[in-house]
Amino acid sequence: MARRVREYSYEELLDRAYSKLPSKPVDGETFEPPKAEVMIVGGKTIILNFAKIADILNRDPKILQRYYMKELGAPAFLGESGQLIIQGRFGPHIINRLLEMFVKKYVICPTCGSRFTVLKKVGKVFILKCQACGAETTLEAF
Ligand SMILES: [Zn+2]
Numbered sequence: 001m002a003r004r005v006r007e008y009s010y011e012e013l014l015d016r017a018y019s020k021l022p023s024k025p026v027d028g029e030t031f032e033p034p035k036a037e038v039m040i041v042g043g044k045t046i047i048l049n050f051a052k053i054a055d056i057l058n059r060d061p062k063i064l065q066r067y068y069m070k071e072l073g074a075p076a077f078l079g080e081s082g083q084l085i086i087q088g089r090f091g092p093h094i095i096n097r098l099l100e101m102f103v104k105k106y107v108i109c110p111t112c113g114s115r116f117t118v119l120k121k122v123g124k125v126f127i128l129k130c131q132a133c134g135a136e137t138t139l140e141a142f
């Protein structure tokens with residue numbers, strides 16, 4: 001009886017140990033792009049966590065900045081603490097929708113679905129090179 005009690009508590013300890021392990025990060029299709037924290041001040045839209053988003057996506061903030069300027073048709077500049085300041089009022093919905101589209105087109109490999117890719121500008125095009133499967137995709141540059 002005493003032994004059975006001991007075994008039970010050992011299992012309990014194991015359960016407790018396993019439940020403390022962090023869950024593994026998931027890649028590919030289940031990758032959730034970061035959400036933009038948007039603030040509208042006067043006639044300007046500010047993406048507060050812009051530098052962090054670019055970092056998570058492993059993209060040059062300047063490329064992401066140009067993308068927003070092109071899609072919104074509005075001037076934008078990088079703030080000193082890594083935020084993006086866009087001229088005009090744009091809600092969080094449109095900012096995040098554009099971010100999702102950016103991730104789908106300029107981050108995720110269309111061949112294997114990996115997000116571990118590199119984007120290079122070559123002449124007038126972008127080359128999206130996948131670090132997982134090696135595929136190269138040519139995209140229209142901006
Ligand atoms: Zn790939």
